[in-house]
Amino acid sequence: METVVASKPMIKVAAISGSLRKASNNRGLIRTALELTKESINGIEMEYVDISPLPMLNTDLVVDGKLPPAVEAFRQKILQSDSILFASPEYNYSLTGPLKNALDWGSLSPNVWADKAAAIVSAGGGFGGARSHYHLRQVGVFLDLHFINKPEFYLNEFEPPAKFDSDGNLIDEASKEKMKQVLVALQAFTLRLQPKN
Numbered sequence: 001m002e003t004v005v006a007s008k009p010m011i012k013v014a015a016i017s018g019s020l021r022k023a024s025n026n027r028g029l030i031r032t033a034l035e036l037t038k039e040s041i042n043g044i045e046m047e048y049v050d051i052s053p054l055p056m057l058n059t060d061l062v063v064d065g066k067l068p069p070a071v072e073a074f075r076q077k078i079l080q081s082d083s084i085l086f087a088s089p090e091y092n093y094s095l096t097g098p099l100k101n102a103l104d105w106g107s108l109s110p111n112v113w114a115d116k117a118a119a120i121v122s123a124g125g126g127f128g129g130a131r132s133h134y135h136l137r138q139v140g141v142f143l144d145l146h147f148i149n150k151p152e153f154y155l156n157e158f159e160p161p162a163k164f165d166s167d168g169n170l171i172d173e174a175s176k177e178k179m180k181q182v183l184v185a186l187q188a189f190t191l192r193l194q195p196k197n
């Protein structure tokens with residue numbers, strides 16, 4: 001008798017970096033996640049969604065119910081995804097302004113974040129950006145985002161040996177393995193949240 005191995009349904013993940021810098025380490029974390037989904041994790045289709053084209057939120061930019069094209073394109077990408085991977089650096093003990101701006105644009109009715117699974121990773125100073133996680137989780141309460149609780153991923157970028165090269169590429173193998181665990185947990189949680197037929 002033939003053995004049938006059930007394959008996992010594909011999930012779509014939108015990956016967002018709260019840092020806009022070209023050589024951003026947090027953006028480097030997303031590049032690692034993209035590589036992992038292509039090479040060693042089955043069932044995740046991940047897309048990097050750039051938040052830098054978004055204007056600063058000003059509801060005067062909404063004309064006759066129409067949003068600026070960059071905002072509309074961003075919202076569509078979020079709507080079409082099943083879950084979100086946030087690379088969220090810490091600015092002054094919180095999430096970054098650009099990330100909050102993107103969250104706010106997405107929250108305009110209808111809220112595109114609603115009922116999506118999410119995970120947070122970060123690289124930063126002493127606490128590895130961890131304090132941004134807890135503010136992002138708080139914002140996510142009102143946005144109806146559902147964050148995985150574990151594993152937590154926050155990487156102290158200054159502690160030797162070097163974790164990133166000068167272009168912001170993650171070069172630390174242990175951190176790559178940790179990222180893999182985050183993605184597997186996000187995948188499992190996303191599938192749990194999906195309605196059963």
Ligand SMILES: Cc1cc2nc3c(=O)[nH]c(=O)nc-3n(C[C@H](O)[C@H](O)[C@H](O)COP(=O)(O)O)c2cc1C
Nearest residue numbers: 019021024025026027089090091092093124125126
């Ligand atoms: C305005 C500003 C505020 C910052 N505040 C903090 C902070 O509170 N805690 C921290 O760990 N790092 C802080 N940093 C450092 C960044 O989080 C750190 O350099 C991080 O690597 C930036 O991410 P990136 O490499 O992806 O651009 C701050 C950086 C900036 C520009």
